[in-house]
Amino acid sequence: MPTEYTPLITTVRVAPHRQRYPHNVFRRFCTIAISSTLIYFFAAYLVLLFAEPIHIPDHISWSGHGRSKVSYDELRQIILDTPSREKAREWSKYYTSGAHLAGKNYSQAAWTRDKWEEFGVKSDIVAYDVYINYPKDHRLALLEKKGEDEASSSWKVAFEASLVEDVLDKDPTSGLKESIPTFHGYSASGNVTGPLVYVNYGTFQDFEDLRKANISLGGKMAIARYGGIFRGLKVKRAQELGMLGVIIYTDPGDDGELTEEKGVKPYPDGPARQASSVQRGSVQFLSFAPGDPTTPGYPSKPGVPRAPVDAAIPSIPSIPISYLDALPILKALNGHGPKAKDFNQYWTRNTGLKYKGIEYNIGPTPDDVVVNLYNEQEYTTTPLWNVIGVINGTIPDEVIIVGNHRDAWIAGGAGDPNSGSAVINEVIRSFGEALKLGWKPLRTVVFASWDGEEYGLIGSTEWVEEYLPWLDKANVAYVNIDVGASGRHFKASAAPLLNEIIYAATGAVKSPNQTTAGQSVLDVWGGKISTMGSGSDFTAFQDFAGIPSIDIGFNPYPEDAVYHYHSNYDSFAWMEKFGDPEFVCHQTIAQILGLITAHLVDVPVIPFSAKAYTDALDRYVEQVEDKLDSALSPHANELDISSLSEEDITSIRGSHRLTSQLSTNQTHNHDHDDGTPSAASFKKALRSLHHKISHLSKKAKSLDTQAKALAEAINHIDELPWWKFPKIIRLIFAIRSVNTKYKLLERSFLYSEGLDGRPWFKHVVFAPGLWTGYAGAVFPGLVESIDASDWANALRWVDIIGVCVERAGRGI
Numbered sequence: 001m002p003t004e005y006t007p008l009i010t011t012v013r014v015a016p017h018r019q020r021y022p023h024n025v026f027r028r029f030c031t032i033a034i035s036s037t038l039i040y041f042f043a044a045y046l047v048l049l050f051a052e053p054i055h056i057p058d059h060i061s062w063s064g065h066g067r068s069k070v071s072y073d074e075l076r077q078i079i080l081d082t083p084s085r086e087k088a089r090e091w092s093k094y095y096t097s098g099a100h101l102a103g104k105n106y107s108q109a110a111w112t113r114d115k116w117e118e119f120g121v122k123s124d125i126v127a128y129d130v131y132i133n134y135p136k137d138h139r140l141a142l143l144e145k146k147g148e149d150e151a152s153s154s155w156k157v158a159f160e161a162s163l164v165e166d167v168l169d170k171d172p173t174s175g176l177k178e179s180i181p182t183f184h185g186y187s188a189s190g191n192v193t194g195p196l197v198y199v200n201y202g203t204f205q206d207f208e209d210l211r212k213a214n215i216s217l218g219g220k221m222a223i224a225r226y227g228g229i230f231r232g233l234k235v236k237r238a239q240e241l242g243m244l245g246v247i248i249y250t251d252p253g254d255d256g257e258l259t260e261e262k263g264v265k266p267y268p269d270g271p272a273r274q275a276s277s278v279q280r281g282s283v284q285f286l287s288f289a290p291g292d293p294t295t296p297g298y299p300s301k302p303g304v305p306r307a308p309v310d311a312a313i314p315s316i317p318s319i320p321i322s323y324l325d326a327l328p329i330l331k332a333l334n335g336h337g338p339k340a341k342d343f344n345q346y347w348t349r350n351t352g353l354k355y356k357g358i359e360y361n362i363g364p365t366p367d368d369v370v371v372n373l374y375n376e377q378e379y380t381t382t383p384l385w386n387v388i389g390v391i392n393g394t395i396p397d398e399v400i401i402v403g404n405h406r407d408a409w410i411a412g413g414a415g416d417p418n419s420g421s422a423v424i425n426e427v428i429r430s431f432g433e434a435l436k437l438g439w440k441p442l443r444t445v446v447f448a449s450w451d452g453e454e455y456g457l458i459g460s461t462e463w464v465e466e467y468l469p470w471l472d473k474a475n476v477a478y479v480n481i482d483v484g485a486s487g488r489h490f491k492a493s494a495a496p497l498l499n500e501i502i503y504a505a506t507g508a509v510k511s512p513n514q515t516t517a518g519q520s521v522l523d524v525w526g527g528k529i530s531t532m533g534s535g536s537d538f539t540a541f542q543d544f545a546g547i548p549s550i551d552i553g554f555n556p557y558p559e560d561a562v563y564h565y566h567s568n569y570d571s572f573a574w575m576e577k578f579g580d581p582e583f584v585c586h587q588t589i590a591q592i593l594g595l596i597t598a599h600l601v602d603v604p605v606i607p608f609s610a611k612a613y614t615d616a617l618d619r620y621v622e623q624v625e626d627k628l629d630s631a632l633s634p635h636a637n638e639l640d641i642s643s644l645s646e647e648d649i650t651s652i653r654g655s656h657r658l659t660s661q662l663s664t665n666q667t668h669n670h671d672h673d674d675g676t677p678s679a680a681s682f683k684k685a686l687r688s689l690h691h692k693i694s695h696l697s698k699k700a701k702s703l704d705t706q707a708k709a710l711a712e713a714i715n716h717i718d719e720l721p722w723w724k725f726p727k728i729i730r731l732i733f734a735i736r737s738v739n740t741k742y743k744l745l746e747r748s749f750l751y752s753e754g755l756d757g758r759p760w761f762k763h764v765v766f767a768p769g770l771w772t773g774y775a776g777a778v779f780p781g782l783v784e785s786i787d788a789s790d791w792a793n794a795l796r797w798v799d800i801i802g803v804c805v806e807r808a809g810r811g812i
C-alpha cells in the first residue's frame with residue numbers, strides 16, 4: 001500500500017499557477033490537512049478495490065508519488081519540443097541496419113530496453129515461446145511437356161523464377177548478406193505441381209466468380225495478385241476449394257499513377273516500384289485468430305499445452321513473387337480459358353501488365369503446362385521478446401498502453417515497423433525529459449515494443465492473453481503505431497470513444513505538408529477515422545479484451561512514392577530518398593502520438609466521448625439496414641465500382657455471400673412455416689435495436705455532460721477554500737466514478753462465446769472482416785449471418801447486441 005500517497009489533488013496543476021492566497025503557510029497547512037484526509041479515504045478505497053486478487057505484471061505497481069512538478073501544459077510543450085528529426089533518423093538507421101525477423105534478434109530487444117532505461121523509463125524484456133516458421137528452401141518453375149507421344153515426351157523447364165530481389169548499388173540494405181529470403185510466414189511446406197489458374201485478388205467473391213464460370217479449381221495451382229484482403233485468406237479459400245498451392249504477386253497496376261508503364265522511373269532512380277520487389281508476409285488465417293496458433297486464448301509460456309494448428313494456418317504451400325517473376329508465368333495463361341474482361345468489373349481494374357503482353361486469361365493452363373512450387377519451411381517453437389517499459393502513475397488502476405512492433409520481414413523495415421519504432425523512442429524520450437523535470441503521471445503508462453507482429457500479432461496477443469485479468473480491470477486505452485511514416489497522408493482508425501482525442505492531438509500539430517504551411521495535420525487530413533479491423537497489434541486489445549484502441553500513421557498519398565511494403569526496398573535508403581527524406585513525418589507523428597498519450601495519461605477526467613460511441617452504433621445499425629436492402633435488391637451486382645472507395649470494394653469482394661443463395665430465401669416477407677424468421681421480421685428487430693441504442697445514447701449524453709462539469713470543477717479546485725474539503729472529496733469521488741464508467745464502457749460489448757466459428761474474437765461491434773482480414777467489419781456476427789442468409793442467426797445476433805447495449809446502459 002502507498003504510504004506517501006498524494007491523491008488526485010495533484011491535479012490542481014492543470015490550472016495555471018496563481019498566487020491568490022496571501023497566507024501561504026496557512027494554505028500549506030490546509031493542503032496537508034486535506035491530503036491526509038484523502039490519503040485515509042483512498043487507502044480504504046484501494047484496499048476494497050484490490051481486495052480480490054488480480055494478476056498484475058511484476059514490473060507494475062500502484063505505488064504513489066509526490067506531487068508533479070510539471071503541469072499538463074508544460075508536459076504538452078515538452079512533448080511538442082522534444083522529438084527531433086536527427087534522433088528519429090538515428091533510431092531508424094539503427095533498427096534497419098540488420099535482420100530482425102521475429103525471435104531472431106535478441107540484441108535489438110536488449111538495445112531497445114537499454115535505450116528506454118537511458119531515457120528514464122524502467123523497462124524489461126518479456127519473452128514467450130512461440131510456434132513459427134523460418135524459410136529453408138524454395139523453388140518456383142514453369143514446366144512444359146515437349147515431344148510427340150507419351151513415351152518420348154519429357155518435362156522441360158520453361159521458366160525458373162529467381163525468387164530474389166535485385167541488389168541495388170544505391171541501396172546498401174538490398175545487398176546485406178543476412179537479408180531474409182522471400183517467403184510467407186506460416187506457409188506450409190510442400191512440393192506441388194499442377195496447371196495454373198489466375199484468381200484475380202483471390203477474394204471470396206473472386207473465387208465465387210470462378211465457380212460460377214465453371215472454372216476447374218481442384219488440383220490446380222492459383223496465381224493471385226496482392227491487394228484488397230489479407231493474403232492468408234486468399235490461401236485459405238484456395239485451400240478450401242481443393243487447390244494445390246498459391247503464388248501471390250504484386251501487380252504494378254495497383255500502384256496508381258506512379259508506374260513504369262506511365263513513364264515513371266522505378267526505385268532507386270525514381271518513385272515507381274522496383275520490378276523485382278517482393279511482398280513477404282504472413283498467411284496465417286488472421287481473421288479467425290491471431291497470436292501463436294498453438295495457444296489460442298492463453299499465453300505461450302514454456303511448457304504450456306499446445307493445440308493442433310490445422311484450423312489456424314494453411315495446409316497448402318504458398319509463395320510471394322515479384323511482377324518480374326510473375327510475367328512469364330502469367331504469359332503462360334495467355335490464350336487459355338476466359339479473359340478477365342469476360343468477367344465483371346472487379347477483374348479488369350488495375351490490370352497493370354497488359355503493356356507487357358499479359359492478357360489476364362483465367363486458365364487453367366492445359367495439362368502440359370504446369371507450375372511447380374517447392375517450399376521447405378522449418379517449424380520450431382522459439383522465444384520471442386517484447387520490451388515493456390513502465391512509468392508508474394498515481395492512480396493505480398488506470399493504465400494507458402502505447403505500442404509498436406519491432407520485428408520486420410526484411411533487414412530494413414524503415415517504414416514497417418521501424419518508422420514507428422523510431423517514433424515511439426522519441427515519445428519515450430520526451431516523457432523521459434518530463435520525468436527529469438519532476439513530472440508525475442496521473443495514470444500509469446506502459447510502453448511496448450512487440451516482437452512477432454508480422455507472423456500474426458504474436459507478441460502483443462500473448463501478452464494481452466497473459467495479463468487479461470489485470471488489463472480488464474485497469475486498462476483505459478491502447479494506442480498503436482505500426483508504420484509511422486511511409487508517405488505524407490495521415491491515417492487513423494479508432495474506437496469511437498477516442499475520436500475526440502485524435503482530433504485534439506492532430507489539431508495541435510503542424511502539418512508536414514510543405515505546401516500548406518501553418519495548417520494543422522487535422523486541417524490537411526480532413527478527419528476520417530476508420531473502424532478497427534486487424535493487421536496490427538491493437539487487435540488483441542480491441543477485439544479480445546474490449547479495450548478502446550487507436551492506430552495512427554502517415555501513409556502514401558497517390559502522388560507519393562510507391563511504398564515497397566515488406567520488400568528489401570523498405571529500407572533506410574528508400575526512406576531517406578523518397579519516404580520521409582527530412583524525417584519530418586517521423587517528428588510530426590511523434591508529436592501526435594505523444595500528445596494523445598499525454599491527454600490520456602494526465603487529464604483528470606478521462607477524455608472519452610460516450611456519445612460518439614452511441615452515435616457510431618446507430619450509424620452501424622443503419623449500415624446493416626442498407627446492406628439488407630441492397631442484398632434484397634435485384635440489382636445488387638450492378639454497382640458502378642468507379643464511384644466506390646478501395647475500402648468499399650474490399651468489403652464487397654470480401655463478403656462471403658454465396659452467389660447461389662442470392663434471391664432464394666430473402667425476398668419472403670413472412671416467417672417461414674418452420675419458424676425461420678423472414679427478412680421482414682428481421683427488419684423489425686433492427687428497429688428495436690435502434691430504440692435500445694437511443695436509450696443508451698441519452699445516458700451517454702448525460703455522462704459526457706457530467707464529465708465536462710467535473711473537468712471544469714477540478715480545474716478550479718484551488719479556488720475552493722480549505723474548509724470546503726468535503727466538497728473536494730465528493731468531487732474526487734465523482735471523477736473516480738465517471739472515469740470507471742468510461743474505462744469499462746467498451747468492455748460491455750464483449751460476448752464471452754465470441755463470434756461464430758472464431759470464438760477468440762469477443763467484441764460484438766468490431767472485428768476484422770471474416771474474409772477481408774485487414775478491414776474492419778461492424779457488427780460482424782450480424783453481418784456474417786446476413787451474408788449467409790441465415791436469418792435465425794441474424795436475429796440471435798441482434799439479441800446479443802441488444803443485451804450488450806443494455807449492459808452498457810446499466811454500466812453508465
Ligand SMILES: *[C@@H]1O[C@H](CO)[C@@H](O)[C@H](O)[C@H]1NC(C)=O
Binds near residue numbers: 098100105107108
Ligand atoms: C540485430 O539488429 C541489429 C540492429 O538492427 C543489427 O545491427 C544486427 O546485425 C542484427 N543481428 C542479427 C543477428 O541479425
Ligand SMILES: *[C@@H]1O[C@H](CO)[C@@H](O)[C@H](O)[C@H]1NC(C)=O
Binds near residue numbers: 192193372
Ligand atoms: C519436387 O517435385 C518435382 C516435380 O515432381 C520434382 O522434380 C522435384 O525433384 C521435387 N523437389 C524436391 C526437392 O523434392
Ligand SMILES: *[C@@H]1O[C@H](CO)[C@@H](O)[C@H](O)[C@H]1NC(C)=O
Binds near residue numbers: 212213214
Ligand atoms: C456451368 O455448368 C452448369 C452445369 O454443368 C451449366 O448449367 C452452366 O451453364 C455452366 N456455366 C457456364 C458459365 O458455363
Ligand SMILES: *[C@@H]1O[C@H](CO)[C@@H](O)[C@H](O)[C@H]1NC(C)=O
Binds near residue numbers: 060061062063391392
Ligand atoms: C513501480 O512501483 C513499484 C513499487 O513501488 C516498484 O517496485 C516498481 O519498480 C515501480 N516500477 C516502475 C517502472 O517504476
Ligand SMILES: *[C@@H]1O[C@H](CO)[C@@H](O)[C@H](O)[C@H]1NC(C)=O
Binds near residue numbers: 488514557
Ligand atoms: C498538401 O495539401 C494540399 C492541400 O490540402 C493537398 O492538395 C496536397 O495533395 C498535399 N500534398 C502533399 C504532398 O501532402
Ligand SMILES: *[C@@H]1O[C@H](CO)[C@@H](O)[C@H](O)[C@H]1NC(C)=O
Binds near residue numbers: 665672788789790791
Ligand atoms: C432457404 O430456406 C430453406 C427453407 O426455409 C432453408 O432450409 C434453407 O437453409 C434456406 N437457405 C439459406 C441459404 O438460408
Ligand SMILES: [Zn+2]
Binds near residue numbers: 453
Ligand atoms: Zn507492421
